[in-house]
Amino acid sequence: MTDQAAPVTAGSQAAGSFPGDEPPEVLIGYYREMVLIRKFELTADQMYKRAKIGGYCHLNLGEEATVVGLMAALQEKDYLFTNYRDHGYALSRGMDPGRVMAELFGKSTGVAKGRGGSMHLFDTKTRMLGGYGIVGGQLPPATGAALALTLHGKPGPDAEAVMCQMGDGTTNIGAFHESLNLAAIWNLPIVYVIVNNRLGMGTTVEAASGEPLLYKRGASYRMPGERVDGNDVVAVREAAQAALDRARVDRQPGLLEVMSFRLRGHSVVDPARYRSAADVEEAQAADPVPAFRAQLLSAGVFTEEQAVQIEDDATEKVASAVAFADSSPAPTPDELFDFAYATPVANAPQALPGQPAAAREPRL
Amino acid sequence: MPTTSYRQALNDTLRAELTRDENVFLLGEEIGIFEGSYKITAGLLKEFGPERVRDTPIAEEGFVGAAIGAAMLGMRPVVEIMTLNFSLVAIDQIVNHAAKIYGMFGGQTPVPMVIRFPGGGGQQLAATHSQNLEVWYAHVPGLKVVAPSTPADAKALLTAAIRDDDPVIFLENLSLYNTKGEVPDGEQIAEIGKAAVVKEGTDLTVITYSRGTVIALETARQLEDEGISVEVVDLRSLRPLDRETFCASVRKTSRAVVLEDDWLSYGIGAEISASLMEGAFDYLDAPVRRVAAAEVPLPYAKALEVAALPDASDLVRVIREVLDDTSFSR
Numbered sequence: 122m123t124d125q126a127a128p129v130t131a132g133s134q135a136a137g138s139f140p141g142d143e144p145p146e147v148l149i150g151y152y153r154e155m156v157l158i159r160k161f162e163l164t165a166d167q168m169y170k171r172a173k174i175g176g177y178c179h180l181n182l183g184e185e186a187t188v189v190g191l192m193a194a195l196q197e198k199d200y201l202f203t204n205y206r207d208h209g210y211a212l213s214r215g216m217d218p219g220r221v222m223a224e225l226f227g228k229s230t231g232v233a234k235g236r237g238g239s240m241h242l243f244d245t246k247t248r249m250l251g252g253y254g255i256v257g258g259q260l261p262p263a264t265g266a267a268l269a270l271t272l273h274g275k276p277g278p279d280a281e282a283v284m285c286q287m288g289d290g291t292t293n294i295g296a297f298h299e300s301l302n303l304a305a306i307w308n309l310p311i312v313y314v315i316v317n318n319r320l321g322m323g324t325t326v327e328a329a330s331g332e333p334l335l336y337k338r339g340a341s342y343r344m345p346g347e348r349v350d351g352n353d354v355v356a357v358r359e360a361a362q363a364a365l366d367r368a369r370v371d372r373q374p375g376l377l378e379v380m381s382f383r384l385r386g387h388s389v390v391d392p393a394r395y396r397s398a399a400d401v402e403e404a405q406a407a408d409p410v411p412a413f414r415a416q417l418l419s420a421g422v423f424t425e426e427q428a429v430q431i432e433d434d435a436t437e438k439v440a441s442a443v444a445f446a447d448s449s450p451a452p453t454p455d456e457l458f459d460f461a462y463a464t465p466v467a468n469a470p471q472a473l474p475g476q477p478a479a480a481r482e483p484r485l
Numbered sequence: 486m487p488t489t490s491y492r493q494a495l496n497d498t499l500r501a502e503l504t505r506d507e508n509v510f511l512l513g514e515e516i517g518i519f520e521g522s523y524k525i526t527a528g529l530l531k532e533f534g535p536e537r538v539r540d541t542p543i544a545e546e547g548f549v550g551a552a553i554g555a556a557m558l559g560m561r562p563v564v565e566i567m568t569l570n571f572s573l574v575a576i577d578q579i580v581n582h583a584a585k586i587y588g589m590f591g592g593q594t595p596v597p598m599v600i601r602f603p604g605g606g607g608q609q610l611a612a613t614h615s616q617n618l619e620v621w622y623a624h625v626p627g628l629k630v631v632a633p634s635t636p637a638d639a640k641a642l643l644t645a646a647i648r649d650d651d652p653v654i655f656l657e658n659l660s661l662y663n664t665k666g667e668v669p670d671g672e673q674i675a676e677i678g679k680a681a682v683v684k685e686g687t688d689l690t691v692i693t694y695s696r697g698t699v700i701a702l703e704t705a706r707q708l709e710d711e712g713i714s715v716e717v718v719d720l721r722s723l724r725p726l727d728r729e730t731f732c733a734s735v736r737k738t739s740r741a742v743v744l745e746d747d748w749l750s751y752g753i754g755a756e757i758s759a760s761l762m763e764g765a766f767d768y769l770d771a772p773v774r775r776v777a778a779a780e781v782p783l784p785y786a787k788a789l790e791v792a793a794l795p796d797a798s799d800l801v802r803v804i805r806e807v808l809d810d811t812s813f814s815r
Contacts, residue, residue, distance in 0.1 A: 200558075234591030243590035250557055251590060255581050261550020262582060268551055269558035272510065272536060296577070299547030306542065460588040463595035463650035466629060467678035468725040479728035479764030482736065 124333035125319050125326055129348045129356070129380065143355060145422045149431070151193065151354045152413055152423075155185035156435040158209040159410050161218060164439045165208060165225060165239075169389045173447070174225045177254075178239045181209035183384030186409035187316055188213055190357025191379070194365055195284050200248045202263035203286040205240035206316075207252040210286065214247045218438055219445030228449035235452050236460065257296035260285055260313070264300040267309035271372065282310040282368040284361070290321025292335050304374035305342035312364040312375045313339075316351065318383040323395040339376035351381030352409040382407050486667040494636035494668050495525045495601075495657070498643045499563065501672075503533050506561060509647060512539040512548055513565030522567045523603065523662055545575035549600065553583050553652075556598040563647060566602040569656070570616050583652035584627030595650040599643070603657040605696060605746065606794055612782035615790075617746040620753055622654045623723035629677055630723040632656040634698035636666040638721060641675035649677060656723070658696045658746075680727035682734060686716035688813065689740040689804060692731045692757050694720040697744040700797050707797075708804065712815040715804065723753065731757065732764030739770040740807050744800050749777040770811045774803050 140148055162180040169178045181188055184206070192213035195201060203210045211221050216232055224231030225239050233243050233252075240254035250266065253259035263285035270281050291297055292315060304311050315335050319326055327333045339346030345367070349360040357379055364375035382404035386393035393401075417423050423431075458471055472478050489497070502509045515522055517530035517540040530538040541548040545566055552562035566572045572579065579600065586596050606615030623630045629651050633639040639657075646653035683698060684705050691701040698719040705715035716738055718731045735741045741761055743754035754775035761773050779793040 202554075232591075233589065233593070236591045237589050241589050243593055245593045250554075250594065251586070253582075255577060258550075258577060258582055261547050261578055262554030262557060262586075264547065265551030265554025265556070265562075266558050267554070269555040269560045272555070272560060273558070296546055296550065299542075299544040300550070302542060302544065303547050303551055460592035461626065462629070463587050463592070463597070466649075466651075466725055467676055468722075468727045468729070469678065470626070470725060477763040478726075479732050479760040481763055481766070482732075484736075484767035 123327070125317070125380070127334060129350045130336065139416060140420050140422055148417060148422050149427070151189050152417060153431050153435070154189045154213050155354070155410050155413060156432050157218070157438060158185045158188060158212055160435040160439045161208060161212060161442070164443060166389050168225070168443065174239065175227065176238050177205065178225070178389045179206040179387065180385055180389060181206055183382045183404060183408060184316060184318065184351065185209065186354040186413060187351035187357055187379045187381045190354040191284065191286065191314060191361050193354070193358040194361030197248070198281045199365070200250055200266050200281065200283045201286070202250055202259040202266070202283065203252055204256065204259060204288055204291065205252065205254045206288065207240065207242045211242040211244070211249060211252070214244070214249045216242065216244050216247055216249070218442035222442040222446040223449045226446040226449070227451060228446055229452045230445070230449040257287070257291045257294035260287065260291070260296045260300035264303050264309060264311060267304065267311035268307060270310055271307070276310065276370060276372045278370055280310060280369040282312065282365050284312050284314060284365070286314045286316060288321060289315055289317040289319065289326050289335060290324070290329060291315070292338055293329055298341070301339065301342045301344060301374070301376070305344055308372040309374050310368040310372050312361065312368050312377060314361065315376070315378045316381050317378050318381045320383060320387070322387045336376055336378035344374055344376050346376040346378065348378040348380060351379040352407050352412065354409070354413060384408065486669055488665050489636050489668050490663055490665050491636045491639050492523065492525060492662040494639040495643060496527060496529070498640045499526065499529060500532065502644065502647045503529065503537060508559060509561045509563065510537040510539065511563050511565065512541050512552060514541055514543055514567055516540060516565050521565065523659070526565065545571055546578055549575035550578040550582060552598050553578060553586065553596055556596045557586065557594045561597050561647060563599045563601065566600060568614060569602045569604040569618055570614050572600070572602055573618070579622065579628070579652070580625050584625050587651065588627055596652050597650045599646045599653045599655050601655040601657060603659045603662070605658040605660050606783050607790065608659055609785055609787060609790060611785040615783040617778065619656050619723055620747050620751070623753070628652055628654055628724060630654040630656065631677055631721060632695040632723055633721065634661070634695050634719050636664070637668045637673070638675060640668055641673040642677070642721065644673060645675045645677050648674065653677070656695060660696050661699070664699065675721070678722045678725040678727060680718055680720045680722065680730040682716060682730065683719045684715070684717040686714035686738065688714045688738055689742065689807060690716045690718055690731065690734040690738045691742050691744055691800065691804070692718045692720065693744040694723065694753070696746055700800060701744055704797050704800050704804070708801070713804070713808065726756065726760070728760045728764055732761060735761055735765040736768040739768050740811060741769070741773045742776060742800065742803050742807060743773065744776045744795060746795065747777060748780045749775060750780060752777050771807050774807055776800050776803050
């Protein structure tokens with residue numbers, strides 16, 4: 122058995138008893154979110170190929186149960202930091218799909234006013250404090266956000282916490298280790314979540330990691346580490362919730378490894394030729410969206426008709442998002458220096474290419 | 486006006502800001518129990534406690550980044566990095582994060598933080614502990630970079646930096662910590678982005694910052710006795726750069742020498758020279774000259790260190806050369 126196929130250490134794994142005590146509307150809600158992410162990402166892929174979206178574009182295809190499970194555990198008052206594979210988190214966190222699509226389109230109505238793009242979704246209202254494009258870059262700021270929470274408030278069941286998502290490749294960068302260490306010595310209310318989709322671009326976890334059981338890396342910092350099946354939305358939620366509770370109440374930082382699959386390449390332009398047929402087959406077989414659909418149907422949580430309705434609604438929502446993004450204005454060059462500084466400052470540079478930085482004063 | 490040291494001015498200002506605003510807190514290596522490698526934070530742990538004067542492990546990328554995240558949630562962290570050299574291991578957080586977060590996310594969250602560190606060589610600390618890489622940060626939009634040369638400016642610029650909503654790199658200098666000067670009592674807030682004419686003159690302008698300002702003022706006083714009137718512009722802010730102040734000065738004096746602590750190529754002086762080409766070309770009687778550090782990893786041996794670093798004798802020599810080139814008559 123490979124390390125990546127090793128059993129999970131947390132989660133309900135309640136396949137036999139599904140849906141257990143889960144209220145049907147909750148499960149249907151998860152399916153609705155998962156389908157929205159799926160449709161949004163498939164559409165983003167199309168829009169990229171039509172050159173409506175520029176730059177890099179990383180999709181959550183195959184990670185829908187992971188995203189929705191994590192976001193179900195995170196409360197409104199909590200803060201979220203993610204990496205650049207962030208569209209699903211933004212949607213699940215409650216950002217308007219139109220404004221997310223508008224950001225991808227580089228429009229003024231985008232969640233970051235068209236300044237960030239796909240990798241840098243951000244919204245203070247839903248407390249998703251970015252979308253970060255540099256691998257590992259989000260970890261120290263997320264850790265600092267948790268530090269600020271300890272300076273602002275007291276621990277307890279109502280306390281705020283921080284979730285910091287990252288990919289498997291991030292566990293090898295220094296910022297990961299520095300951040301976990303700081304969280305441990307300062308007892309910070311933060312849960313670090315590794316979405317292990319088994320590939321850092323084209324490099325496998327085994328090839329990149331001295332300890333490929335990534336959840337064990339918390340042990341260096343006496344931080345509880347757990348691994349959960351990322352295709353089981355309820356299991357993901359429960360594991361994340363338990364870790365968040367420990368963060369809130371005990372100020373015990375945690376590390377959660379969520380085993381997932383990437384259905385496509387690293388980004389939309391990556392054909393993923395480095396993947397074996399068996400690997401792709403495994404990922405497709407584990408696809409959480411049809412699997413959850415089948416599970417809900419067979420458990421009688423919803424009917425085929427209801428499922429189709431949810432899927433049609435998602436299609437409709439994404440179509441409106443595209444229409445909104447398409448019809449939104451692009452920022453204009455006169456706005457270029459907006460947001461250069463939060464506190465206005467004397468002599469802030471304003472030169473466009475070819476313009477002098479210092480005004481010429483001809484000698485008479 | 487009371488006279489105090491640059492070090493004490495920094496210490497007093499940190500204390501005043503910690504007292505004034507409960508969101509201000511300090512973090513860095515050895516700033517608490519050890520009271521700071523250069524004793525800038527002496528006494529503050531005892532006064533404000535370990536939450537607000539927070540010792541960190543040796544993890545610059547981690548704690549600089551943590552300050553960013555805390556600032557995003559409304560705190561006003563003041564980070565001490567032991568020397569500029571060690572900021573290089575935090576440069577991803579400074580350049581890719583602190584400098585970007587406000588603009589890249591569409592102005593949704595400011596990052597009100599200060600990163601203090603001393604630059605400077607001349608203490609036989611050898612190549613990795615003597616660098617003047619302020620231009621790396623001065624190059625980056627989104628950052629503000631200030632470099633006080635006097636105790637009074639140390640107070641007024643640090644106060645401004647802490648109250649500013651942007652990430653401010655606050656450049657100190659090892660050789661300035663023990664210098665003394667008059668510091669006005671009460672609240673003093675400098676305007677970031679403004680240079681100052683710290684000595685008026687008519688024959689030549691020396692444009693400089695930080696340690697260089699002290700050298701330039703001494704040199705100017707020395708040359709005064711010979712009937713040479715040197716104007717000294719202290720940049721104070723390396724980003725934004727107050728081009729108008731030094732261009733106006735050079736339009737008056739027609740001669741310019743830049744004294745900088747960094748390496749010659751691509752340095753502060755290169756930027757100032759280019760700015761003078763734009764803003765004062767028609768007034769220049771001679772090419773702009775630069776007095777900068779020799780481009781070598783700074784050697785330990787004293788004789789080599791002295792040879793590599795710009796000093797008053799280098800400045801005097803270059804000033805005389807410029808004056809001689811332009812038929813200056815004393």
